[in-house]
Amino acid sequence: MSKFLNETGLAYLWGKITTAISDAISGVSAPEDMIVADDELPADPLPRDADTLEGHLPSYFATVHSFSGTITTTWVGASAPYTQDVTVSGILAADRPHVTPVYDANLATALFEEEAYGLISEVEASDDDTLTFTCFGDKPVTAINIAVEVIR
Numbered sequence: 212m213s214k215f216l217n218e219t220g221l222a223y224l225w226g227k228i229t230t231a232i233s234d235a236i237s238g239v240s241a242p243e244d245m246i247v248a249d250d251e252l253p254a255d256p257l258p259r260d261a262d263t264l265e266g267h268l269p270s271y272f273a274t275v276h277s278f279s280g281t282i283t284t285t286w287v288g289a290s291a292p293y294t295q296d297v298t299v300s301g302i303l304a305a306d307r308p309h310v311t312p313v314y315d316a317n318l319a320t321a322l323f324e325e326e327a328y329g330l331i332s333e334v335e336a337s338d339d340d341t342l343t344f345t346c347f348g349d350k351p352v353t354a355i356n357i358a359v360e361v362i363r
Contacts, residue, residue: 278302278359279313280342282331286350292332293350297342299359306336306361313356327351336361 278299286293302308312328314321330351337343342359 273362276301276361276363278361280357280359282327282344282351282355282357284352284354286346288350291346291348291350293346295344296337297344297357298340299342300340302336302340302342302359302361303363304336304338304341306363308334308336308342309360310334310342311358311360313358315356323353324355327353328355 278301280297280299282295282297286295288294299308312324314324328351330346330349331344332347333345335343
C-alpha cells in the first residue's frame, strides 16, 4: 500500500493531474504556446501558396499519382511461385505501389475477380512502367482490372 502513497504511485499522479487541470482552468499557469479559451484563432492557420511555404515549391510536397492496368490470365512458371509483369505506364522502379482491384459491375464477374485477386501474394515495381505480381500458391484464371496509386 505504501507504493501508492509515495511520489511514484497512482494517488500521487492523480493529484498532479487534478492540480494541473485546476491550474489550467483558473489561469494560474499556462505555457506560452498553449491556446487558452480567450485566444483568437487565425481564420486560415495553414499557408496556401508556394511563397509562404518556407520557400518550397509545391513539388517539394508528396503527391498521389494514380494509374490503371490489368492482371491477365497469363502467368510465368510451371509451378508456384508464378509471376506476371503488367505494364503500367508512369510507374517508376523506385515506387512502392498500392494496388486495389476494380471489380466489374456484374456481381457474378465481380465474385470471380475477388477470388482471383485473393491469390495475389505480392506486387513490386520491378522496372519503370512495370509491376511484377507474384502468386505463392495457385494462380488466378480470371483477369483483374486494377487501380494503382503511388505517393511521390
